[in-house]
Amino acid sequence: MKIELKQNHRRILDILRRKGPLPRIDLVELTSLQPGTLTRLSQEMIEMGLLEDVDFDAVPGVTSLAKRKTRLLRLDGRGLFTLGIVCTVDRTAMALSSLAGEVVAHLALDADMSDPFDVARAAGDNVDALLKSAGASRSQLVAAGVSVPINFHPRPERTFVPSRWTHWRGAAVREVFSEVLGLRTWIINDAHAAALAESYFGIGSALESFNFVYFGVGIGGGNIIERRLYPGSFGNAAALGTHFPHGVRRPSGQDLLDYAADHGLRVDSLFELPEDLSDHMDLGPWIDWTCDTLHPVLELVKVMFDSEAIVIGGLLPSAVLQRLAEGLEARTPAHMRETRYLASSLSREEFHLAAASIPQFELTHPYAYKGQVAKGA
Numbered sequence: 003m004k005i006e007l008k009q010n011h012r013r014i015l016d017i018l019r020r021k022g023p024l025p026r027i028d029l030v031e032l033t034s035l036q037p038g039t040l041t042r043l044s045q046e047m048i049e050m051g052l053l054e055d056v057d058f059d060a061v062p063g064v065t066s067l068a069k070r071k072t073r074l075l076r077l078d079g080r081g082l083f084t085l086g087i088v089c090t091v092d093r094t095a096m097a098l099s100s101l102a103g104e105v106v107a108h109l110a111l112d113a114d115m116s117d118p119f120d121v122a123r124a125a126g127d128n129v130d131a132l133l134k135s136a137g138a139s140r141s142q143l144v145a146a147g148v149s150v151p152i153n154f155h156p157r158p159e160r161t162f163v164p165s166r167w168t169h170w171r172g173a174a175v176r177e178v179f180s181e182v183l184g185l186r187t188w189i190i191n192d193a194h195a196a197a198l199a200e201s202y203f204g205i206g207s208a209l210e211s212f213n214f215v216y217f218g219v220g221i222g223g224g225n226i227i228e229r230r231l232y233p234g235s236f237g238n239a240a241a242l243g244t245h246f247p248h249g250v251r252r253p254s255g256q257d258l259l260d261y262a263a264d265h266g267l268r269v270d271s272l273f274e275l276p277e278d279l280s281d282h283m284d285l286g287p288w289i290d291w292t293c294d295t296l297h298p299v300l301e302l303v304k305v306m307f308d309s310e311a312i313v314i315g316g317l318l319p320s321a322v323l324q325r326l327a328e329g330l331e332a333r334t335p336a337h338m339r340e341t342r343y344l345a346s347s348l349s350r351e352e353f354h355l356a357a358a359s360i361p362q363f364e365l366t367h368p369y370a371y372k373g374q375v376a377k378g379a
Contacts (some may be wrong), residue, residue: 004186005050005082005144005365010035010043012368015052015077016229019103019366020207023061023076044075051081051142052101077102083138084365085146085185086357087125089115090192090317091164091219092271096125097354098132101144101366103202107136108354117169122182129183146187147360148179149195151218153238164219188360190233192216193240193316195356197224198231200313202359205347211309212344213240215300217316217323219272221246221254225307230369245299253292255317261288272317273350279319289322293329300330304341315346317353 007015010033017032018024024032030040047053053075061074079102086097094115097108109132113124133139152163152170163171180187193216200206200214206226214224223240225232233239246252255272262268262275265283269275279285300312314327327345334343348355364370 005052007366009368010039011047011052012366012370014040014043014047014075015101015366016368018053018075018077023056023074025058025072025074027072029075048078051078054078079104079106081142082144083133083136083142084144084358084361085125085129085132085183086149086354086360087111087121087146087179088149088192088195088354088357089121089151090353091115091151091166093273093353094121094124095354095357096128096132097358098136098138099358099362101362103362105203105355105358106138107132108358109135116167118173118175118178119169119182122179125179126182143185145361145365146179146183146185147195147357147362147364148175148187148189149192149357149360150175150189151192151220151222153191153222153241153243188364190360191222191224191237191241192218192356193222194224194231194233195360196315196353197226197240198359198363199348199352199355200315200346201226201229201231202362203348203352203355204313204315205344206311206313209310211307212311212313213300213303213307213309215242215296215312215314215316217253217255217258217314217318219255219317221252225309227307227309228369230367231363242299246295253295257292258288258318258322275319277319277321279322285322285325289325289329292326293333297330297333300343301334301338304338307341309341311342311344313344313346315348317350320345320349 013033014029026040030037044053048055056074056076058072058074079100082101083098088095094111094113095108096111097105099105111124114120176187176189196216197214206212210229211227216222220243223242225240267282314323324345327343331343
């Protein structure tokens with residue numbers, strides 16, 4: 003199924019996602035739309051399966067200036083779904099989410115990640131199982147998003163691809179997944195996708211603007227500006243890894259794996275690091291070195307963006323992310339603390355949320371709308 007939402011459809015969805023169920027009179031005030039226009043647009047979205055009309059008393063905890071007899075509009079999590087496929091260096095997963103923003107099912111994929119065709123085929127082979135686990139059908143699936151640890155660029159020499167992913171470089175990846183899945187598909191860098199996930203599902207959902215630092219095997223980042231992903235002119239904004247070249251020690255997930263190995267804990271994947279990592283070794287020296295190395299760069303990010311927070315996230319144990327955020331905050335002069343350092347509220351086990359967020363953004367976010375804006379549309 004294909005849906006095309008115009009600017010005001012998206013504005014209504016975005017407000018309901020952020021504020022919860024609302025009566026039409028409140029939406030008229032928040033959108034500045036005419037009551038007749040709001041009624042027409044909301045009815046269109048009810049018919050699409052995006053919204054539902056419910057009794058006020060059926061939704062606990064709702065506050066409004068409107069009388070309690072007024073009916074509410076809320077996101078319908080039962081009608082339409084999007085597919086997310088997230089690829090890390092050593093793990094791949096699929097997630098099914100409603101256009102209300104709720105992840106309803108997810109599963110791990112067993113595929114040769116060095117070849118995009120193998121990943122796409124494995125995802126295609128498991129779509130029906132994922133839909134069945136959520137009690138959904140193919141007709142309810144509208145789009146897909148793919149998250150990968152690749153920095154794309156029009157110039158091949160500036161396109162970074164993990165060394166083991168030999169067949170991704172130069173491949174028409176978006177077209178491969180779109181053809182295999184039979185869905186409109188978007189593909190973006192994993193750090194940008196993780197920033198989107200933080201804005202939809204994590205601590206960033208309460209922030210208008212934040213910068214995101216992503217610890218995977220390497221290090222990357224993303225910018226959410228006024229609740230919109232800012233990818234940059236070439237799609238590589240906040241590619242922090244380019245500031246810390248390969249061949250020398252750099253703040254990254256791989257550096258933590260190396261540090262753990264030097265202290266007797268040898269694991270092959272960030273997912274295998276114990277959550278209570280500090281019980282196995284003194285993390286203090288690694289935290290100090292990482293914060294000392296990152297802090298000057300991130301303080302410059304503060305000056306450039308003046309955002310509400312810099313969120314530290316990724317595939318490290320949550321306790322490590324918290325210590326990094328605290329260490330960076332402690333190194334910040336008092337007069338520079340308007341922008342806070344915060345640890346992500348999403349765990350590494352929720353990494354599938356990154357890909358689930360991509361089609362959410364592209365299909366429903368007002369700032370992702372590429373068409374003309376017409377009055378009443």
